[in-house]
Amino acid sequence: MTDLRADDLRTLARQQIPAEVWDFIEGGSGDELTVAANTAAFAAARLRPRVMVDVSAVDTGVTLLDARLDTPVGLAPTAYHQLVHPDGEVATAAGAAKENALFVVAMFASRTLEDIAAPAAGPLWLQLYWLRDRDAIARLARRAAAAGFAALVLAVDAPRLGRRLRDIRNRFAVDGRVRAVNLDASLMAASHDRQAGASALAAHAAQTFDASLTWADLAWLRERSPLPVVLKGILTAEDAAAAVAHGAAAVIVSNHGGRQLDGAVATLDALPEVVEAVDGACPVLVDGGVRSGRDALIALALGADAVLLGRPTLWALATGGSDGVADLLRHVTDDLAHDMALAGRPSLRDVDRRLIRAVTNAR
Ligand SMILES: Cc1cc2nc3c(=O)[nH]c(=O)nc-3n(C[C@H](O)[C@H](O)[C@H](O)COP(=O)(O)O)c2cc1C
């Protein structure tokens, strides 16, 4: 897929994915302002290339939480991969492993943690939501460590589910054949029940997510697992500083792909203040609207240590299975290396803020 851009992949995927599932994947919350802002922020950034630099060798390697990766481009957690491919997250993990890239597995994965970990050479992190059923979280945290996952990723931007109008209009419920198999079936029942509410997912979240999560609760999770805890959904300097103070091993600048608070700041616009507040205390990752190597380069220049792909992962999985996921990662990484060469930045160490002309915060 050397010349296949993410947009082409999206067009191909759309032809294959049932309309309701497509809306679930594509949609954001409310008026989808933040969905649009995420990609617009990347499109608005302009680069300041340097010349007369030896770029005969370009290195995209990066170390994250002690793991050496060939690429700073990884896969964001997205639920229910079997909605788009029969092998689900097992295929996704195999694709990421081929490229030695990070894969953050969702709590609502449709394959077991153990099956997902089996073929994976690359590092896996496990994303968690803060459920009222705290034992379910503790069990998953233990299983993740035993299966060889390298970190837990707590999504902190979901005290309740964003109002996703497409899902509400479609009365979307997850096909009963696709299950969040790492959790008890009884806990997940509402998400398959079209009668549970206008959106079964929102109804399910209302029943099971615990909206009382505060900074004080992080100690509980850290005590229950030897794994480092990463926080996903940080958008402000204040929360970045609190994350560091409460022992976060890394933070992910994320607005959940525009699926939670509509009108929330684009992640690229939030990134600089988070990087400044973290001040090197832990790695900073970012997701939301990353579609190309150029986008990755822009985020890395603004201080991100890595970027994650959400929707493109599902497009790639739907159209090409594990090979599709590997092709996506290779394509975006090759594109990044190409742009690094043209920008006169042979390694990620050379990629810094001076590469960006100006950052507009007007979106
Ligand atoms: C279909 C779909 C499912 C998602 N499921 C989860 C999830 O289970 N847990 C989570 O933390 N984030 C989830 N996300 C958010 C992604 O992790 C990520 O923040 C977002 O997709 C990044 O934006 P992008 O899609 O523009 O790349 C999901 C996003 C999509 C599109």
Ligand SMILES: CCCCCCC(=O)C(=O)O
């Ligand atoms: C029961 C809530 C399911 C949320 C599924 C994941 C998702 O759509 C998201 O996090 O976004």
